[in-house]
Amino acid sequence: MTQWPQGYGLHVLQTVDSTLNEAARIAPTAAGPVWIMAYNQTSARGRRGRAWANPVGNLAATLLMRPRGEPEQAALRSFVAAIALYDACVAVTGRSDGLSLKWPNDVLLNGGKLAGILLESTGMGRELGHLAIGIGVNLSQAPQPDALEEGAVRPVSLLSETGADVMPEDFLTELAANYARYESQFVTYGFEPIRTAWLDRAARLGEVITARTTTSETVGTFETVDGNGNLVLNTAKGRAAIPAADVYF
Numbered sequence: 001m002t003q004w005p006q007g008y009g010l011h012v013l014q015t016v017d018s019t020l021n022e023a024a025r026i027a028p029t030a031a032g033p034v035w036i037m038a039y040n041q042t043s044a045r046g047r048r049g050r051a052w053a054n055p056v057g058n059l060a061a062t063l064l065m066r067p068r069g070e071p072e073q074a075a076l077r078s079f080v081a082a083i084a085l086y087d088a089c090v091a092v093t094g095r096s097d098g099l100s101l102k103w104p105n106d107v108l109l110n111g112g113k114l115a116g117i118l119l120e121s122t123g124m125g126r127e128l129g130h131l132a133i134g135i136g137v138n139l140s141q142a143p144q145p146d147a148l149e150e151g152a153v154r155p156v157s158l159l160s161e162t163g164a165d166v167m168p169e170d171f172l173t174e175l176a177a178n179y180a181r182y183e184s185q186f187v188t189y190g191f192e193p194i195r196t197a198w199l200d201r202a203a204r205l206g207e208v209i210t211a212r213t214t215t216s217e218t219v220g221t222f223e224t225v226d227g228n229g230n231l232v233l234n235t236a237k238g239r240a241a242i243p244a245a246d247v248y249f
Contacts (some may be wrong), residue, residue: 002091002174002177003132003173003177004173004176004177004178005051005177005179005180005181006180007032007033007036007180008032008033008034008035008063008176008180009030009032009033009034009036010034010037010176011029011034011035011036011037011211012037012038012061012169012246013036013037013038013039013113013117014038014039014040015038015039015040015041015042016036016038016040016041017041017042017043018040018042018043018044018098018117018134019037019038019060019061019119019134020062020120020132020147021043022036022038022062023036023062023064023120023130023132024120024122024132026163027064027122027129028129029098030064030066030129030130032065033063033064033065033066034063034064034065035061035062035063035064035172035176036062036063036064037059037060037061037168037169037172038060038061039056039060039168040060041054041056041060042138044060054136054143055138055140055141055142055143056140056141057139057140057141058135058136058137058138058139058140058157058165058168059115059135059137059139059168059171059172059175060135060136060168061132061134061135061136061168061175062132062133062134062135062170063081063119063130063132063135063179064132065130065131065133065180066129066130066131067128067131067133069128071121071128072228073191074119074121075119075229076106076132076185076186076191076194076229077119077131077183077227078105078117078119078133078229079191079194079195079198079229080179080182080183080186080194081105081135082101082105082107082117082201083132083178083181083182083194083198083201084101084175084176084178084179084181084182085107085115085117085137085175085199086099086101086107086201087174087178088149088171088174088175088178088195089107089109089114089115089125089158091174091178092158092164092166092170092171092174093158093162093164095162098110098111098161099114099201100201100202100203101198101201101202101203102153102203102204102231102247103131103202103206103222103225103231103247104231104245104247105117106116107137108153108203109156109161110156110159110161111153111154112142112153112154112155112156112161112224113152113153113154113155113156114136114137114138114155114156114158114161115136115138116131116135116136117133117134117135117139117154118130118133118134118135119132119133119134120134120161122186127236128200136154136177137158137171138156138157138158139157139158139166139168139171140156140157140158140165140166141157141159142154142155142156142160143155152216159186160195164186177240182194182197184190186236190247191227191229192227195225195227195229198225199224199225200238202222202225204222204249205222205224205247206221206222206223207221207222208220208221208222208235209221209222209248209249210244210247210248210249211231211245211246211248212245212246212247213244213245213246213249218233218235218240218242218245219233219235220233220234220235220236220240221233221234221235223239228243229239229243230242230243231243231245231247
């Protein structure tokens, strides 16, 4: 049986506006890394301020930590969280087929969106205070299509796609254990082993994809993720390293 990782705290709430908001509230007094889980969120959010649908029975959790190093290094923990999520899914289902990671921060199952990651930080200038890694996983229910923005990847749930009926707290234990393992690897050996592990699980590697920002669109072959976490596309104009975008297949 998987054990809760040593050195990581756990706060479980019945209802909260957002586990990310709760992380911000407790950050000033947090003595070490702590996971915050809520059975119900009333104001959950995703990337770029988008709403995040959180049906009952799904996982809503945030890891609050105070990482060392530059903000850019801290941001690479989205990749740490992604491979930890992937491995947690394998642990609770006993299978890896159909699972993949979509840059920059989604977990896909059979081509549909199973989970998402959102990083938020506090601090001034180059001084990073706390890092909050928000994670949502569709364990039992996928949000209704009308709750999503136009063009979003269709949502799926772990239950509907694999038949695995997993309680949020049980999934979080697997996730926390895997995250602690990869965090230790990241701190000891740097980003390269994490980058390699992420690429081994990447969706559409070697295929033509589209990366869109609010002002531009880049189409090219997904070549790799570089040492800074940028998406690298081989385009008609040459190689392009993209730090932030939404990816479409």
